[in-house]
Structure formats: structure tokens, C-alpha cells
Amino acid sequence: MKTKAVRMYGTRDLRLEEFELPQIKDDEILVKIMSDSICMSTYKLVEQGKNHKRAPKNIDTNPVIIGHEFSGVIVEVGEKWKDQFKPGMKFAQQPALNYKGSLASPGYSYEFFGGACTYCIIPHEVMELGCLMPYDGSFFEASLGEPMSCCIGGYHGNYHTNKRNHDLKTGVKEDGYVLVAGGCGPMGLGMISYGIQLEDHPKKIVVTDIDDAKLARAEEVISVEQAAKNGVELCYVNTATMADPVKELMELTDGHGFDDAFVMLPIKPVVELCDKLMAFDGCMNFFAGPTDNQFSANINMYDVHYTSKHIVGTTGGNNDDLIEANTLAAAGKIEPAVMVTHVGGINSIIDATLTLPQIPGGKKLTYTQFDMPLTAIEDFGKLGKTDPLFKKLDEACKKNRGLWCAEAENILFEHFGVEY
Structure with a gap:
């Protein structure tokens, strides 16, 4: 299985590359990533490179996939987990693993596990900790479940x-x-x-x-x-x-x-x-x-x-916090969409990450199955005068108080022919 991913090789050294994923083991799961929002913590990681506490020291030869606020669809399930997970299931995930005292985390530490990619492999420790969770809802809300x-x-x-x-x-x-x-x-x-x-x-x-x-x-x-x-x-x-x-x-x-x-x-x-x-x-x-x-x-x-x-000082949440975030969002008691001000494709991730403090607004939400320039939601109307896609996105968001929404997400998937 080939994947396209943004990988970190060192300080401010990010590369969008296509490479082969290994065959999953019996205790792993292959997933298709649909959305990944960009966290300021990733900017801090990229600024520090291998000096970051979560980054391996050999990233120059074994680069890691960045991105930890992601969601998607399960593609293939290892034998150990076939009773709990099935291909086609949507998922949310909690990246704060703390597995046996290790600081390893998706988006910081793994060659084949992170959010800024088309496909990745969920390792056994995530499964054992219960950090992969079945989810039913919009992909962007599952991505934003982690920051929430x-x-x-x-x-x-x-x-x-x-x-x-x-x-x-x-x-x-x-x-x-x-x-x-x-x-x-x-x-x-x-x-x-x-x-x-x-x-x-x-x-x-x-x-x-x-x-x-x-x-x-x-x-x-x-x-x-x-x-x-x-x-x-x-x-x-x-x-x-x-x-x-x-x-x-x-x-x-x-x-x-x-x-x-x-x-x-x-x-x-x-x-x-x-x-x-x-x-x-x-x-x-x-x-x-x-x-x-x-x-x-x-x-x-x-x-x-x-x-x-x-x-x-607190950093990250735990499984219970993520479950609470997703439950409250599903019930309409919290609105994760208030965080999002920009939307883009996988090709926008490198520049957005490297210049994150300089880009005004809130969360930069990316969809990894297609290319699209990082675009401010407030610019949809102007762009929609000449681009039918942005006209549809603008209309969908305006119906939702100017906020990103499930309708807008589905418009993108339909436009780019993304199936799940």
C-alpha cells in the first residue's frame, strides 16, 4: 500500500513524499486518513526537530509523519482486533498515549503513524490503550475532538x-x-x-x-x-x-x-x-x-x-476527555467548528505548518486525500464569484453562521471524488 505523507527529517525540514507502507501485523490496523487539523504543537516540534522530547534522534534517516489531530476510515484490520473493528468504520483517536512511560506519540515519533498522510498504520500500543475509537460523525469534528x-x-x-x-x-x-x-x-x-x-x-x-x-x-x-x-x-x-x-x-x-x-x-x-x-x-x-x-x-x-x-500545567487529554468531547459535539453542546478559520488539502500542510504563527485566524483544517490551497473561510465568497466550488462552500458555511460544517465537508469530498 502506497501512502503520501508529510514527513519531518529535521528542524524545519518537511517533505511531502510518496512511499510504501509495510504490510500490517496481526496487532495493527491500516487506516485511510480523511482530515487532519494543524496544531501549534506541531509547529513547535518542527522548530526543534530531533531536539524535541517526542522526536526520535534518527529522523534524518527515519523520518516521522507529522500531524496528530486526525480522523478517517479503517481499511484493514489485523487478526487480533477483528472482533472489535471492521473495514469501513470511521474512527477518532487519542494521540496522548503514555505507553509504558514512553513519550512516543503519533505526529511526533512514528515512521508510519501520523495524520498528515493519505494512509497510515495504527500500532499495537494504540489499540492496547483503547486510543482508537469508533466514531460516527463528520471527519473534521473527530479531528477537532483531540484539541477539544x-x-x-x-x-x-x-x-x-x-x-x-x-x-x-x-x-x-x-x-x-x-x-x-x-x-x-x-x-x-x-x-x-x-x-x-x-x-x-x-x-x-x-x-x-x-x-x-x-x-x-x-x-x-x-x-x-x-x-x-x-x-x-x-x-x-x-x-x-x-x-x-x-x-x-x-x-x-x-x-x-x-x-x-x-x-x-x-x-x-x-x-x-x-x-x-x-x-x-x-x-x-x-x-x-x-x-x-x-x-x-x-x-x-x-x-x-x-x-x-x-x-x-496541563497538556493533552486522555481517552475520557476525547469521549466527552465527541459526545458533547454530537449533542450540540459544544461546537468545535468555532476553532476553524482555514481549510486546505495535503499540499498546503508544509507551508501552513512552517508559518503557522504568522497566519491569522484559528485552526487550519486540512483534508489529506486531495490538493487544495489553504483558504480562509471568510474568502470563500470572493473566490466564489469565479469558482463554483467556493460558491458552494460559501453558501454552506453562511447557512452555519459562517462556520465550517458537515455540508461543506461533503461538498469537498464530492468535488474531488473522495470515497469512504
Whole structure:
């Protein structure tokens, strides 16, 4: 079986190549990849090359397939798994393996397993950990299930204490104040989408950014009114326009401070701003992974001791988080599509990955079975004046508040003759 894949050979060395996959073993599964969204973590991987903790040291001779936010269809099943999986089944997958303490993960560590390809092989450890999951829905939502599971894992990773005993309560504080700092990127939108639908929801979620256009889009796709229907007060603010951000953000909590804060950008002033805003027993989650392994910020350790401030960091989700993400998306309680601003084909993956921080907007969603330039959803209308494909895509998205959707996905598959 031949596959076409984007492979990493070293720092910023990505190549789109066609090569032969080996025959699967009895404990492996061959899959056809349909969609793969591009994660900032992949950009960080490519910037570090073999120096990344998850990358093998021999990638110059044994390159790895990049991409870990993917979904597709099962093609061939090894003998060991034939009772559980069948050819033709759609799947979602959880890339955070942690198999016997190994950091190996699809999109970082495997020659024949990753998302930026047409076909790949699911290895035995994925199967043994239950990280391959049958799925029934749009491929793009399964791809976005992984980043949403990271957001859900972030919420579950926060915790609070009490002074009566040493019991810890995980999750954000019910009826509390939540800060999503630098929260208008795709992962920030995931945080908001999940937070406003919680049954034990916070009283208020404050989302900060310094870009009015990003704030406007965030409020358009996750409105204040939508949050209010779920009993959550949602507030978008531009801290760049504030004379005294600490004072003005504290006022949004009536002087209480934030019970939970998610740091969505690995920027020193953002970390230090959040640190100054925490309430008693507040939990600050450093969610954004830095590229610089020497990154640091000044934290008030006096408050850590005397006001029970907690500092945690979460990365990735687990199987339960992915199941929750897919279940909530299927029920319409969260909307992963709010993350997506660009769509492209397999030929767009290299340039999009290498220049990811410079491309405005949110998630870059790619479909790996065909070529297509990376295109902003907001440009569909303009392109549709001369291109019938983009006219159809524009009409489909406009029916869905300007968001990517299953109808648009199916239009692409029909146009390019993709079967599954």
C-alpha cells in the first residue's frame, strides 16, 4: 500500500513524499486518513526537530509523519482486533498515549503513524490503550475532538482545596470566576465553548486579547447571549486598551479575583498578569506550551504560601476527555467548528505548518486525500464569484453562521471524488 505523507527529517525540514507502507501485523490496523487539523504543537516540534522530547534522534534517516489531530476510515484490520473493528468504520483517536512511560506519540515519533498522510498504520500500543475509537460523525469534528479534549483536560486538571481537610476538588470552581487569558485563538475558543456549557458552571468567564478583530470574531461565534442562556456571564475585553489591567480586571470580579485562570499564550507578561489576579485558593493553569525550554516568569510565592494559590500545567487529554468531547459535539453542546478559520488539502500542510504563527485566524483544517490551497473561510465568497466550488462552500458555511460544517465537508469530498 502506497501512502503520501508529510514527513519531518529535521528542524524545519518537511517533505511531502510518496512511499510504501509495510504490510500490517496481526496487532495493527491500516487506516485511510480523511482530515487532519494543524496544531501549534506541531509547529513547535518542527522548530526543534530531533531536539524535541517526542522526536526520535534518527529522523534524518527515519523520518516521522507529522500531524496528530486526525480522523478517517479503517481499511484493514489485523487478526487480533477483528472482533472489535471492521473495514469501513470511521474512527477518532487519542494521540496522548503514555505507553509504558514512553513519550512516543503519533505526529511526533512514528515512521508510519501520523495524520498528515493519505494512509497510515495504527500500532499495537494504540489499540492496547483503547486510543482508537469508533466514531460516527463528520471527519473534521473527530479531528477537532483531540484539541477539544485538551481543553477539557485543562478544566479537569484544575483543582481547589479546603481548610477542613486535605481533600482536593478537581475542576473549575462552581459559581466562580474564570479568566481565559489570550483566549481568542482556537484553543481559547475551545475553552470558552466547553466552559459555558458546564452543569456546575462558573458565574463569569472573562476572555482577554489585545486584538479587536479577534475579539469581535470570538464574540460572533460564541456570543454573550449564548452563554447567558446557560447561566454564564461572558465578557470579552481588550487589555491593551486598559490603563490599569490588574485593577480593571479585578473590578470584573467585584474585587474577588479569579478562582481559575487559563494562560493561553506562553508570554511572560500574560503569566505575570494572571498571577496578580488570582483569588484565595485560585488555580492558575499554564496551558500554553512554550517553544523555549528555558521559559520562565515571576510568580508571587508569598501568595502561593499564604493564599493557597495553585499553579498547574496541563497538556493533552486522555481517552475520557476525547469521549466527552465527541459526545458533547454530537449533542450540540459544544461546537468545535468555532476553532476553524482555514481549510486546505495535503499540499498546503508544509507551508501552513512552517508559518503557522504568522497566519491569522484559528485552526487550519486540512483534508489529506486531495490538493487544495489553504483558504480562509471568510474568502470563500470572493473566490466564489469565479469558482463554483467556493460558491458552494460559501453558501454552506453562511447557512452555519459562517462556520465550517458537515455540508461543506461533503461538498469537498464530492468535488474531488473522495470515497469512504
